[in-house]
Amino acid sequence: CFLFFLKHIFDYITVYWKDENMIDMDENHVYRFPATVFRDSYTVYIDGDVTSLMIVPYVFYGGKFEYQSINVSKFVY
Numbered sequence: 001c002f003l004f005f006l007k008h009i010f011d012y013i014t015v016y017w018k019d020e021n022m023i024d025m026d027e028n029h030v031y032r033f034p035a036t037v038f039r040d041s042y043t044v045y046i047d048g049d050v051t052s053l054m055i056v057p058y059v060f061y062g063g064k065f066e067y068q069s070i071n072v073s074k075f076v077y
Contacts, residue, residue: 011035011058015044018052025054050074 013035016025031044035058053072 013042013058014056015046016054016056017046017048017050019048020051025052 011034012032014030014032016030018025018029022029031046033042033044035042055070
């Protein structure tokens with residue numbers, strides 16, 4: 001049904017991060033943003049010295065997901 005597809009036109013990608021002053025990842029250091037199959041890439045900027053990163057992908061209802069690559073870059077100012 002087309003209406004079912006429109007209801008789930010996007011899902012969310014969640015990114016958690018941890019820096020050297022943290023013991024565990026927590027809900028205070030998380031970025032969640034809408035994702036859709038109509039967009040090829042996303043860029044997330046995190047201000048801090050990240051030591052751990054967890055990316056939770058999206059899954060459409062009744063579908064599948066596939067990642068060709070995930071690029072992580074650290075900029076040093």
